[in-house]
Amino acid sequence: MTLLYMAAGLFGLVLINVPIAVALGVVSVIAMLLSSGTATLPNMAMVLYDGATSFPLLAIPLFIFAGAIMNSAGISRRLIAFASALVGFVRGGLAMVNVATSLFFAEISGSAVADVAAIGSILIPAMKKRGYPATFAAAITSSAATLAVIIPPSIPMILYAVMSGSSVVQLFVAGIVPGLLGAAGLMGLAYGFAVRRNYPVEEMFRVSRVKETFREAVWAFSMPIIILGGIFGGWFTATEGAALAVVAALFLGTVVYRELDLPHLYDAILEGGIQTAVVMLLVATSALMGTYLTEQQVPQQLAQAVADFTNNKYVVLALLNVIFLLAGLFLHSAAAIILIVPIVMPLVNLVGIDPVHFGIIVTLNLGIGQQTPPVASVLVTACSIAKADIWAVSKVNVYFIGVLMAVLLLSTYVPIVPMGLVELFYR
Template sequence: MILGVMLSGLFALILMGVPIAVALGLVAVGAIWYSDGFDALVNVALVMYDGATKFPLLAIPMFVLAGAIMNASGISRRLIAFASALLGFIRGGLAMINIGVSMFFAEISGSAVADVAATGSILIPAMKKRGYPKAFAAAVTSSSASLAIIIPPSIPMILYGVMADASIVQLFVAGIVPGVLGGFSLMLISYLLARHYGWPVEEIFNLRRVWVTFKEALAALFLPIIILGSIFGGVVTATEGAGLAVVAALFIGGVIYRDLNLSFLRAALLDGAMQTAVVMLLVAASALVGVYLTEQQLPQQLAQWVLSITDNPVAILAMMNVFFLIIGLFLHSAAAIILVVPVVVPLISLVGIDPVHFGLIVCLNLAIGQQTPPVASVLITACSIARANVWEVSKANIWFIGVLLAVLMLVTYVPAVPMTLVEWLYR
């Protein structure tokens, strides 16, 4: 009853245009006041501060900063040139280049929106110039960017790890195989569509050009090796790896390439700071909601209610998929994780589902949510860059959403796909 009233109040405030973080805080304060009286509000600020100052959360602004440095130092441009030389001879190669660069960029920034902003501003105009429909150009950029939500290091995975008390490093490892499968599947769809519609070959394969662009991009190609190798090797934690990403990006962009555009970097930093502030305010407000729900034992009551219907893990995972797909229509990935994960984790624990496995399922659902209006933050960013209608892009995006759904089903019901590497390395 209380949970239903809280959710109704939250969605009512969101529909009125109240920012999600503020709406979360207002609902939490109202629930605490109703249940425990005015005196209980004295700890509100302390709970919010404690929730937003957890050490793993420091990784979020660091990875955003690393992505901003990549954009400001020409690293993205060099990677695109190398990918073009490598794949440009294939029909529809520019779409494949788009996907490949998005996968690589995801390994540095962990942010799908940052991915679209970085690669889309270069590749969408190039695709339109070469005769690709702008709706397709926006769709392939948007969907490939959403792979950042499962390819490590992923900001939503960091948030999930904090909310569910799961290993962030193991989440990163679990995302590798699904991320690669998703990327190559998107490339296959792009190739088939390019053959069907007769979209162009970009350039004749030239081994010399491949070698020249490879040498220019070589330092940038070491970035994910340095960052992810250090994290997976146990040399640094995920948070320390985020700091290492910033140092490595600064050294490669500023010292090796000597191509750091300070004015562009300043704008990117301001944008990154605003994104981080929004996430941190969400985390702080969610801490307040989490404490209240825990004290009222509402997650446990929800778990018992679901278990009274079924205790079959397969059926429960199906219910969770439907639930998160619906939530993804209306909430950004960070808000959905922060709001829902603490409520459903007790249920997942009771039926014996691995929290790392479930984390991949949650992140994939929310990756699809980034492509499905009305919220669809990544899709809308791509549409803005392409100057394309959201609904036209959504129609072109159906094939790519289908790929993401197929990967979701595979990850959900074949746990070996995400978990084999985790078992091999850490268990």
């Protein structure tokens, strides 16, 4: 009943437009006061502070900042030029360029919103100019940007690792195969659309053009190789890798490409600061709720109640998939992870689900949630750039969401898909 009352209070506050982080704090403070009285007040400030000072969380603002810098430094444009030279000769090639570029950019930013803003602002107008419908351009850009939360480094994965006590590095490795499968599926579907609707071919394949654009983009390609290689090789942590990404982005923007000036740097700092503040406030207030729920043993009671119903982990996974898909309709990925993961982890452990495997499932679910209204933060950004109606875009995007759903089901019920590389290198 405690969880039900808190959920009702939280939902009621959100309905009257109270920010989720504030609503979390209000509900948690009231619950703690009712259960323990005013004597608990001095501890609340410490809980808030401790909740937001975890070392792995420092990677979030750093990766956001690195992505913002690289967008300002013209990296997106160079990646698009190379991808176009590589696959632009295929019918509907610009749609495939969209997916390929998102795949590259995802290895730097870790944020789907940053991905769609950076790639979409260049590619959506270009696709519309070449005769692609605005609805199709927005749909493929939006769904391709979801790769940013699957391919490492991923900000939702970092949050999940902190909330569940899992290995960030193993989560990053587990996301590689599902991310590549998602990219291949989106490209295949885009090609099918292009053939049926006679979308244009962008340019003839020329080796000289590939070499030229590769030379321009080679510095950008070196970043994920160095950063992810160092993280996977154990040379430095994900947080240290994020710091290196910022240093490398600054070097590329100011020394190599010379396109990063002070106004652009200021904008990147501002963007990173705003996104970080939103996430950290959520983390801090969720720590209050987590402390209260732990003291009341609510997660353990929930786990036992579900276990009494069924101890089949595949049935439990189906139930959890439904929960996270529904949560993705109404919550941003950070809020959903912070709210739900600490509550369901005892159940996950009880039925024998690997926490790293479960982390990939959570990430995929919430990536799909970024495409499904009413919240759909990534889809809304793409529609804004394309100047297209969100519901019209959704009618096209449902096919691309189907690809992401297929990857989710494959990753859920064929564990070797996400866990094969983890088992090979770390276990």
